[in-house]
Amino acid sequence: MRFKEPLIxxxxxxxxxxxxxxxxxxxxxxxxxxxxxxxYQIIGEGTKALAYKKPGEKIGLRGPYGKGFSIRxxxxxxxxxGVGMAPLAPLVEMAAAKGASVDLVLGAKTRGDLLxxxxxxxxxxxxxxxxxxxxxxxxxxxxxxxQIVVGKQSYDCMYACGPEKMLAKLLTIATEKGIPMQASxxxxxxxGIGICDSCAIDGKHVCRDGPVFSEGDLRRFxxxxxxxxxxxxxxxxx
Amino acid sequence: xxxxxxxxxxxxxxNPTMLASGVLDETGKSMLVVAKAGAGAIVTKSIGxxxxxxxxxxxxxxxxxxxxxxxxxxxxxxxxxxxxIAEAKTAEVPIIGSVFGGSEQEIAELAKNMQxxxxxxxxxxxxxxxxxxxxxEIGSTPEMVETICRAVKETVTIPVxxxxxxxxxxxxxxxxxxxxGGADAVVAINTLKGMVISPEAKxxxxxxxxxxxxxxxxxxxxxxxxxxxxxxxxxxxxGVGGIxxxxxxxxxxxxxxxxxxxxxxxxxxxxxxxxKICREIQDFMDEFGYTKLSEMTGVAHHxxx
Numbered sequence: 061m062r063f064k065e066p067l068i069x070x071x072x073x074x075x076x077x078x079x080x081x082x083x084x085x086x087x088x089x090x091x092x093x094x095x096x097x098x099x100y101q102i103i104g105e106g107t108k109a110l111a112y113k114k115p116g117e118k119i120g121l122r123g124p125y126g127k128g129f130s131i132r133x134x135x136x137x138x139x140x141x142g143v144g145m146a147p148l149a150p151l152v153e154m155a156a157a158k159g160a161s162v163d164l165v166l167g168a169k170t171r172g173d174l175l176x177x178x179x180x181x182x183x184x185x186x187x188x189x190x191x192x193x194x195x196x197x198x199x200x201x202x203x204x205x206x207q208i209v210v211g212k213q214s215y216d217c218m219y220a221c222g223p224e225k226m227l228a229k230l231l232t233i234a235t236e237k238g239i240p241m242q243a244s245x246x247x248x249x250x251x252g253i254g255i256c257d258s259c260a261i262d263g264k265h266v267c268r269d270g271p272v273f274s275e276g277d278l279r280r281f282x283x284x285x286x287x288x289x290x291x292x293x294x295x296x297x298x
Numbered sequence: 299x300x301x302x303x304x305x306x307x308x309x310x311x312x313n314p315t316m317l318a319s320g321v322l323d324e325t326g327k328s329m330l331v332v333a334k335a336g337a338g339a340i341v342t343k344s345i346g347x348x349x350x351x352x353x354x355x356x357x358x359x360x361x362x363x364x365x366x367x368x369x370x371x372x373x374x375x376x377x378x379x380x381x382x383i384a385e386a387k388t389a390e391v392p393i394i395g396s397v398f399g400g401s402e403q404e405i406a407e408l409a410k411n412m413q414x415x416x417x418x419x420x421x422x423x424x425x426x427x428x429x430x431x432x433x434x435e436i437g438s439t440p441e442m443v444e445t446i447c448r449a450v451k452e453t454v455t456i457p458v459x460x461x462x463x464x465x466x467x468x469x470x471x472x473x474x475x476x477x478x479g480g481a482d483a484v485v486a487i488n489t490l491k492g493m494v495i496s497p498e499a500k501x502x503x504x505x506x507x508x509x510x511x512x513x514x515x516x517x518x519x520x521x522x523x524x525x526x527x528x529x530x531x532x533x534x535x536x537g538v539g540g541i542x543x544x545x546x547x548x549x550x551x552x553x554x555x556x557x558x559x560x561x562x563x564x565x566x567x568x569x570x571x572x573x574k575i576c577r578e579i580q581d582f583m584d585e586f587g588y589t590k591l592s593e594m595t596g597v598a599h600h601x602x603x
Contacts, residue, residue, distance in 0.1 A: 076356070080499035084355030106355075118498050122360065251358045255321045255565050256369055257343070263327035268568075291351035293324040293343070294374040 061110070062097035063121065069096055071151035072128030072244055072272040076252045078120030082109040086249040088147035088221075088271065089124065090176075092154075099146040099175065125252045126271050129242050131155050133216020137209065137239070138164040138185070139230055141202050141222020145175040147244050147271075148221050152176075156184035163188065165209055167202025167222070171195035203229040215239050224298050228285030231278050241275040245284075248291055260289060300583040301590045302576060304338070306534055306557050307457035307482040309392040309418050311338035313576045314591055315547065318538050318561030319344055319396040319421060319461070320369065322569065326385025332564075333389030336573035340386060341559065342379070344396040344423040345412070346432075347404060349375040353428070354505035359494045364513035365562050366492050368428040368506035371398055376408055380415040387416055394459065398423040398432045402442075402449035409450045409458070419456050422446060422481075424472075425463035425488030427510045434463040434488070440475035447479025459536065461485040464523055473527040473535075483534040485559065486523045490516055513562040514540045521553050528554025528596055542571060544578020551591060552598040 069089045078084040083106035091097035100107050113119060129151050136155050140148045145166060156162050162185040168174045169192045181187050189197025190205040198205040203226055210233060218234045220227055221244040234241040247259035247266040254268030262281045278284060287295045302313040316339040322328045323343045333340055352372030359366040373379065386393050395412030397420060399405035409420045424437025424446065436442050443460060450458050460476035462469055464487040473484045489510025494503045520539025527535050537555030541547050542563035550558045563571045588594055
């Protein structure tokens with residue numbers, strides 16, 4: 061979904077999307093530049109209602125909020141799991157346009173769930189596919205494929221977004237290899253402006269200090285890949 | 299040498315700033331961050347008996363000089379929250395447990411649970427303007443405020459603070475009722491009930507339609523309320539509403555507040571605002587020759603005819 065209203069956002073930042081009468085929820089931008097946009101999966105009432113919107117219909121937007129990715133170096137590895145590819149896609153494009161060498165490990169449950177494969181390839185990324193069911197590419201987890209890819213050459217930085225257990229595993233890989241890392245995390249975001257504490261992770265706030273965190277913070281997070289807060293603020297396992 | 303320390307109902311604070319309830323206080327670790335940033339005490343999220351997810355979004359509207367919020371009292375419930383209090387207590391600043399409930403019995407029981415969890419005082423949320431059956435809905439009449447304060451005082455031994463609503467014709471009568479009911483201090487003010495409508499969507503923006511207004515825009519109302527309450531009661535007053543600088547904190551102190559609470563300022567300035575405000579209070583005191591806070595308390599009442 062692309063927006064007509066101008067919105068200056070960088071890859072990794074998010075907007076709060078209001079579907080009037082239904083709910084408001086955070087979405088990472090998947091397109092930056094003149095026509096900012098989001099890519100969503102229907103997971104609840106809010107996204108379901110969003111899917112019924114027709115071109116030209118109004119929704120509410122506030123933001124962009126949070127800290128996005130920053131490009132560090134010339135040899136870059138991206139790892140996107142499922143819809144986690146959405147915030148990485150504009151970054152892949154920007155990195156490739158700047159002349160960086162870009163490897164993308166793109167993983168999903170099955171072939172049909174792979175997101176922005178051709179968009180990334182068109183941008184100039186070498187795309188390495190993995191699917192849990194082996195319907196295309198490497199059969200197994202994106203982390204397993206990433207482990208193979210990092211064994212073949214050195215990288216200046218790893219960029220990741222996807223399920224948190226995947227991010228935790230990638231952090232281990234990046235740490236072993238001494239590769240700096242930036243990862244975008246997901247939590248329940250209500251206020252979006254760093255005051256309500258609903259998106260807390262180890263005293264940091266995904267809406268304001270994140271959603272993109274660097275390896276220093278990621279290593280410090282005891283909750284990474286282990287627990288998160290539910291809508292009432294209860295700690296629940298991931 | 300200026301001294302920012304203050305003792306409020308036996309709670310020893312190194313400075314007069316407290317984290318206001320509802321902001322960065324759902325988790326122990328966030329409360330630790332705020333304490334580390336310089337807050338003299340921490341008031342917890344308002345906690346109820348059962349877990350509660352709060353209202354659907356939007357829960358916040360950003361305005362030029364204010365925030366309108368309707369979080370809807372989300373909280374994990376008192377049982378789960380005890381672990382967060384235990385963690386916050388390692389900050390070594392007083393932790394004040396905020397509670398909300400639908401009846402005096404429920405509130406008294408929660409206050410007791412808070413005491414057992416180890417808080418040094420309890421703050422009664424008699425003033426949230428956006429949760430049906432709670433907060434201001436049960437704290438708008440002097441009779442209810444007095445009844446609730448009395449029930450809590452009969453149940454706990456720690457100090458009891460009553461946080462009052464400005465959405466009433468007379469906050470002074472609520473404060474008097476709290477004092478009569480045995481409250482050890484009053485906290486004023488909670489947010490002002492408000493609404494923002496989206497003309498394009500033809501409906502109120504907040505999921506709950508109504509919300510509570512906080513931030514710089516409400517400060518003159520908070521200062522006025524504290525000023526009036528100070529003249530009417532003899533228990534300490536804790537001032538809250540729109541403070542983001544040391545000078546603004548001093549306004550409240552001079553109106554009669556013994557301590558102040560800060561919440562919405564974190565929106566623009568982050569938790570570091572606590573350290574900044576304390577430095578600014580200190581600078582003000584140095585410049586005008588005050589050595590301790592009590593020399594400023596209520597001075598704006600002097601010389602009235």
